Structures are given as C-alpha cells and as structure tokens.
Amino acid sequence: MGIIDFKATKCKHCYKCIRNCEVKAVMIKDERAEIMPDKCVLCGKCMQVCPQSAKTLISDLDLVKGYIEAGIPTVISLAPSYMGLLTYKTIGQVNGALRKLGFADVRETSEGAAVVTAEYSRLLMEGEMENIITTCCPSVNDLIEIYYPQLIPHMAPVVSPMIAHGKMIKEELGTEVKVVFLGPCIAKKKEAGDPRHDGYIDAVLNFNDISRWLSEEEITIEDCEDIPFTNKNPRVNRLYPVTNGVVNSVLATEEGRDGYRKFYVHGCRNCIDLCESMMRGGIKGCFIEMNMCSGGCIKGPTVEDESVSRFKIKLDMEDAIEKEPVPWEELDPVMERISFGKRFLDRSPRDVLPTEAQIQQILKLTGKIRPEDELNCGACGYSTCREKAIAVFQKKAELNMCIPFMHEKAESLSNLVMETSPNIVLIVDKDMKILEYSAVGERYFGKTRQEALTMYLYELIDPSDFQWVYQTHQKIHGKKVTYGEYHISTLQNIIYIDKEDVVLATFIDITKEEEQARQEYEKKLETIDLAQKVIHKQMMVAQEIAGLLGETTAETKTTLTKLCKSLLDEGSESEVK
Template sequence: MDRLNPIFTESTQCQDCYKCVRHCPVKAIKVENGSATVMPEICVLCGRCVEVCPVGAKRIRDDLSRARQLLRRKSRVYVSLAPSFVTEFPGLEPERLISALKLLGFAGVSETSLGAQEVSAACAALIENGDRDIYISSACPVVVEYIRRHSPSSVGFITPLLSPALAHCRLLKRHFGEEIGIVFINPCVAKKGEADNNSDLLDLSITFEDLRNWFQGEGVDPYSCPISEEHVFLPERAREGALYPMDGGMISGILQGRSLPDVTFMAFSGHQAVLQALEGLDTMPRGRKIFMEILACDGGCVNGPRSARKGATAAKRMAIENYAPQGLDQPATAMVETGASYDAVTVSRQTHTPAQIQQALILVGKSDSEDELNCGGCGYYSCRDFAMALLEGRAEPSMCVSYMRKLAMKKANALIKAIPSGVVIVDRNLKVIECNERFARLLGDDAQLVFDARRGLEGASMEKLVPFHNLFTLVMEGSEEVLIKDLRLQERIVRLSVFPIEKGRIVGAILQDITQPAVRREHIVDKAREVIKKNLTTVQKIACLLGENAAESEIILNSIIESFSISDAGDEKKN
C-alpha cells in the first residue's frame, strides 16, 4: 500500500503540475490517471518531491502513533537525537530539550553524534589500512540508496560501515540492553526507510517536524521545561561527532587528532553535486587514496527535507561549530562493531530501440526533430526522455503541454468550422483572433472575399466589420457577463450572443441567422419554452388566483412546441 512507504501521494489533492517529476533526481514518479505516485523500487527517499509539491499532495508517513505504541509496549525507550537539534531549536539548552523528551515518556536521551564518532574512528582505520583507492561515506542513506539502485558500478566504493545512526543504536544496546526501544529524531526522510530495513537495531525514525507536532499535541513547551541534574545526555556528551550534520563535518571528525597525509579528502553536498561527483569514478586515475563525503542535502543535514527552515546555512554552520567541543588532540577509538555490507539493488530497466522511441514521439505529435521542443513542461529533461517514460508506463500523453495545446486547437478549429452559426473571437483591441466562414458570409460579400483570400479575418477590426462592436466592449469591460440581442444585419435578423473567454482580454460571439426557416422555428420554440417557464413561476406564487388557466396555457404552448418539433423532424427525413 502506498501509505506504508515513507513517502506517499494524497491522490485526491494531486493537481498534475508535474513539479515532483521535474525535481526528482531519479525520476521515481509515475503519472497515472493524472495522479503522480512514488515508485518505491526506484525512489531514494531524498524528499525533494515533498518539498516542491505546491499543494502538499506528497506526504511523509506519520510515525507518531507508532512511537506512542512503542512507549507503551517497552519499559525503556531511548532517543537517538541527531546533532542538527542545535539548529532546529535555536537558543534552547540541551537540558531543557532532554526534559521535554522525558515528559513524553522516554527513559533517556543520547546524541547520535556518539555513533558518528564510532564511524569516524572505524573509517580512519579503514582508509589508513585498506587497499582501496576510493572510499565513499555511508553516512547519508540517500547517497547509499542512489548508488545501490542507480549507480551499481560504484557500490564497491561505499565504506563497509554502518551509518552513524545505526552505529549509535548498537552502542545504546550495548550500554542499556538489547531489549530497549530506540527512536531516532532527525530532519531526514530517508532515515525512515533505514529504520524499516534495520528494525533489529532501530525501532523507528521520526522527524523534527513530527517532534514539534508531538510537543504541541501534549502541551509541552521545551523552552519552559524545568531542568535538573538528571537531564543530561546518556551515556556521555558527544565530541567531534557533533560536526556531522554540515558538509565537511565527517571529514573534520575523521581528522580530529589524526594525520592522514596520503589521502585526498573531498566533500560534496546537494542533489546535483551527488550525481556529478559519482560520474566517471570508474575511469578516475588511481594511485592516491580518495575519501569522498557525499551528502544529498545542500549544506548537509542541517538543511534536510524536514528541517524547520531552509537556508541560513552559514548561521547553522556557526551554531554547530559553537556547540561541538573543539581542540581534541586524542583521536577516539571504536567501541562497537560498525561493519556493514552494501549490495546493488536490481532495478528493472527497459531498453528501447530508436524506432520505439520515434513511435512514442509520434503518439504526442512529434514526427520530426523540429517538433521536439524539450520544454520540460512534462517534468522530463527532453522529449526523448519523456518518450521512454511513455514506453515504460511512467507517463501519459496528456503530460505533453505542446501536444495538448495543439490537440485543443485542432478540436476548437474543427468545432468552429463545423458549427452552422457564425463564430468570432476577438481580443481587447477588438481585433479578430479567429472566426469561421459562416461569420464572414453573414457580414456580406466583401467580408467573404477577404476571408477567402486570407483564409480568415485574423487581425481585422470589429469596429470596421460590424455596427454593433460596442456590445463586445461591454462584455470585455465586464458590464455584461453574457449579452444576448436580436439585431438587424443587412437583410437578416441575427441573434448575437457575446460571452467572455478570458475576462478583460478575450471575448467570443455567436451569430445566428434567425430569419432562416429552421432557425426561426427553433427561435419560436425557445420563446414558447420561456413563456412556459415564466408562467409556471407565476403559478407557484399566485396559484389560487389563476386556477385552471395556467394549465390550459401550458397545454397550448406545449402543443406549439410539439408541432414545430414534428415539423423539424419531418424536414430532416425529407432531406
């Protein structure tokens, strides 16, 4: 079920804007029946679709009910608190946050940074003693999942170590017992997936946004919570691990009190930086060891998808550095086993021949390269990418804006040409945008000649074409919503209906020659129906006065309608 995934779609709110498709770095969005849903087998849980959705149709799974159940089910549940809490609750003393969390029912609070320190120590030893040339950090679950699913040739470069969060869980279970429950609180969506896949270590992950909602629901204000000596981080305060949530923080942790002169350290953050950093690793010159810290969010975890505020990265970085203890000379040594393994995930990938792609392009009206606008309106980088998505069932033809516009224009033009009445569309300057031949014929021979010569009257001034151009102005200015009048036009009586298409910019009109026999009969029938409607309204108000006269009037008028309807039917059969 979609809602069981960390990210899901509220389909009734999806407005098929394709913004999520456009911003998804791996195109893990499938559009079906106008609704965009996440494809979990492709998704890396970066949370971009959630951030950019203008109507909030992309949702993050709410695990607060599971957290409450965990507190009821287990006697001791501990919080693993991500170091970015410093930027999520600015100015809040850690002791007060611990106090607030204990009011929710947690047995204690520990810093995830302790797990980061375990990873730093293990990673430093791995780089120093290992025989690889390239090492990619395993701290960011988005990066790890991207490599496993979309860049499998680079899986061997991932450091075979647990993430800081999972290493911390192992550390907590060593200190407090295997039976404890652990809830990880952080700004990341992907950590929910990591918890789902490692339930033996981590029970569940909730975001800081979830936590704020929890505080609000329970009436807990962390800024006013009382503190005491028991409100401290367990089992101890973290050190250099507190630098992890900013880009370059893991490298700083690894180098804290260590010297690795033969290693080149690189830090990358941001979705595009991730994709670019992983390009060409297979062909990179070997010889010197390289460690790559890669984080999916710009600036690091401090700007995670569920962080309270985006940006202000410099201020957040300063807050993190001010909180983390500085000047540590002695490097930490690993206290728990942090080893892990990462395998490529098989993602079904279809291959398409040029002929198949061309057929898909023709389906959306692109028969040659000039038709391939590559506008990106569908959410894909190019028309050919969109064509491949069509072939794979991830997209629909209606997503192509240019195709739908052309289709709408063809339908409108066909309708305008086929309609037996005169039709004209004009702009705010009363210049003709579009009209049919019947309209020109109603205006007379001169207009008909111009129409035939130019195949239309586009650009012609209504002020010169018709004497009743002021009626178009009335509707254009909003004085009349819909204006209907019977007018004399040369030797004819026409019924003019003027209506707005785009308020204040474009209006349309239909001219019907009611002097024609068939139209005249229809006109009389309409008038009769109008009389019936008005008469029945009167009957409802003064029924006691009218008595049977109203019913007799209705019978007479209905007989008129019937007679004309039969006459029309007979004429049609003769024709």
C-alpha cells in the same frame, strides 16, 4: 512502507516534481504524478518544490505517542543537527523538554557517529580500498545501489550513525526498549525499515513533528530544566550534520590523518556528477564524504524554516564543538561486542529499453518527425525528447506531457473549430470588443474574420444580450433572435467565462427552419379557413332541412287532428241511434 504520501486530487500535472527529480523517480499515470519507490532515493526535493503540496511526509508521531502511552520504555536518539535547529539556552534543556514528553532517556546519535568514525579510521589505516565513500547518508547509499552499483566496492561497509546508535542502545537496554530517531532526514525512515538492520530503530521523527508535539503540550525548551545527557561526550562527532563534518571527525583521529586524500561533496547533482566521474575512473585514493542535501543534514528536506542559515549554523557548531576524538578505550568494548558492518547490494532497476524504431514511433506521435522537431525544452521534466520517449515506452510518462505539442494541438483544434464550425462563434470582452469570430460568420454578416476582429459587437449586431450576460454572469440558452437586416434567424446560447472574463456565444442558423415553420403555419391558417367555410355551409344546409321538416310536420299534424276529430264525431252519432 509508505514514506511520502501523495494527494492525487491536488496534483495539477505541472511536472515540477519531475523537472526537479535528478533521478527521474516520478512517473505520470492518468495525468497524475506518482513516486516509484524502487527508484526513489528519498532526497525530498519533490516535496519541497510541489506548488500544490500534493506530496507530504507520513509521520510516525502517533506511533511514538502510542509507545509512551502504553508504558513501553522509549529512548530517543537525537541527531546532532538539533544543535542548529532547536532553540535553547543550554543543551541540557533539550534533554529536559524531551523527557517531559515521556521519553525514558534522551541520547545523542553522535554516540553512534563515534564508532562509525572509528570504523572509517580503521579502513583508512588498512588502506585496502581504492576509494572510500562514507555511508552515513541513506539517500547517497540508495543513489549508488540503484543507479551506480559498480561503485559499491568503493562504499565503506559500515552502518550509519543512526543504525549504530540503535544497535548500541538495544544491546545496552534490551530489545524490548523502543528506539526513536529524531532528525531532519526523510530517508532515515526507509533506512530504519531496511531488512538488513530491521528492528534497531522503531520509529523516525523529524523536528517539525517534535515542535508540534511540544506545542501541543505547551512545553517551551528554553523554560525547561537543564538535565545533562547520560551518554558520554561524543566530542568532534557532533559535527557530522555540517559539510565536511565527517572528514573533520576522521581527521581528529590519529589513524585518519594519513594516506587517502579527503574531500566532501553535498547536493544531489554534485553527488551524481562525482559518481559519473568515478565511473570513468578519474578518482583514486580518496576518502569522500557524500551528503545528498546541499549544506548537509542541517538543511534536510524537512527543514522548512527559510531563515535557517546553514552557513551560520556550520560556523556556530564548529566554534562550539570540541575537536577532540572519542578515546579508543571508550569505543573498544562496544566495538568488540557489536558488529557495525554492512553489506551493500546491487538494486539497479531492470527496465526494458525500446528499440530505435520504437523511439521514433513515439516521437512521431508528438509531431517530432525530423531531428529538428525535437526541441529538448525540458518542460515535461526530461532533458531530451528521446529521454521522454523512452519514459513513455516504459510507462513512466504520457504523450500529453509534451507542452509544445499540446499547445500546438490545442491551437490547431481551436483554429479547426473556428474555421469549420457550421455555427457562428463569437467571443467578446467586457467592452464588447470582438476577440474571436468563426469563419462562417462572413456568409451571414458579410464580414471576414480579419475584419470582425477589428470591430466592436455593436457595429455588427445588437449587443444587449451579451452585455446582460457579462453583467449578471447568467447564461442565455436557446433564445431565438432574428436579424432582419441580415435575413437570418438564429438560436443563440450565450455564456460568461469567468476564467477569461469574456462572453462566448454560438449562433445556430435556423432561417430555413423558421421559414418552413412560417409556411406550415400559413397552411394551417388556410386549412382552418376552409374548415370554417365547410362548417358554415353545413350549418346552412342543416337549417334548410330543418325548415322543410318543420313545414311537413305542421301539415301532418293538422291532417291527423282532423282525422281524429272525424272519427270521434262518427262515434257519437252511432250511440244516439
């Protein structure tokens, strides 16, 4: 089931998501970041920190609209964080606004929280568990199931308030009714599709979705009718979304006041630290409220408004919400009909670990031959070079993620080009100050690289073409330029580099080719001259031959004419006789 949509075209291989992912559930493949679903706890941090917005949450809004447009009875389960994240005059106006969108009923998820609190109180009263970790936060549940499965015995075997509420609504109104959860959490989408309780929640929306929908329908909550909620007052259980809210809800019950020591932890790093501590066996006899989001659900990953103060919301909600528990007589009938238990599973990844030799081999590929070469700078997103090498072995990371190595490689390649290129390479700024000058230039212009880098281009050659390229941002390609004072002919390519605001030129030495071309041209001229002399001589001969032929022809003509006349004269004399 897709939850976070990834736009590969926007990912700029900055590795910020990896650096901010506490469980390293982001892999780099073909220089693009990808989320590993089997390792992700859906804390949403990668979405929040991505500078290119390459990761976005897939919305169920169209699905929910489809339910309503099709006439399917649809009930919304409203997370108690609405009290701090929506603007209204009375809470009944929230009910009125959501009903205007077409929901058949609007119920508070705190109904489900009330039975969860009762289950926690029962566990506290029984006192059989070494520690009790609350299981309201699906991200915390994923963290433990995937990364700390040894702590599963410490997890309260109870569903979250969302699943509990879905069960209650389906049991009351029928399985054909669609239940939509509305809250600030990303992980709820995954929890809703978990096969262990699939079918109780049909869609998940966040407050951004609902705000967009209300805006499309031109509905303002503060202008809506005050319609009381149909659910019974959940009382203290509305405090679940603020830090220490679950503990306060439990403490409000008589059963939850004794026995275990109680404290809360919020924020991914703090949750991981607590798990590490529990793994070492340093904590016993505690009831622990764990929340992945720093500040509780009211600062969930979809809460984008920076003006939202979790401190103010916490204070306001604690002032407004009564601290009384829901009476047992209201919960007993529900808890007798419905099971709110949950079995947690070991879902730890089975990644193959490299040998020490394989780690060393990967480290050497990025220039880390000695221990002191391992900078452990964290630029790639991993805390140490060894961690990153292991990730490379497991195909979660790529070698070129090492920023210092790539910088050194780029620098060395640049130096290699400047030192070994057979062509002259010049880079100048807008003032025609020489910024780069290849070593081969000394052979042609008589200036070392160190000398050239202190000069302006006009001190070396005519800068006219460079200035034209800089001013017009057009390029010159394949232009032949001869520098007589340096006895060199060049073929020049000059371009403007917008990103750096500089002009780059490469000069190819074509002096030999030009000399060869000149010599070949002179040979052609000699050949043409010789051919012209031959032609002239031939013409003279032809003229002499023509003259001789003319004289001979005239003599022949005279002789033949005389012969013909003589014959004619002889014929006339015979006729007279």
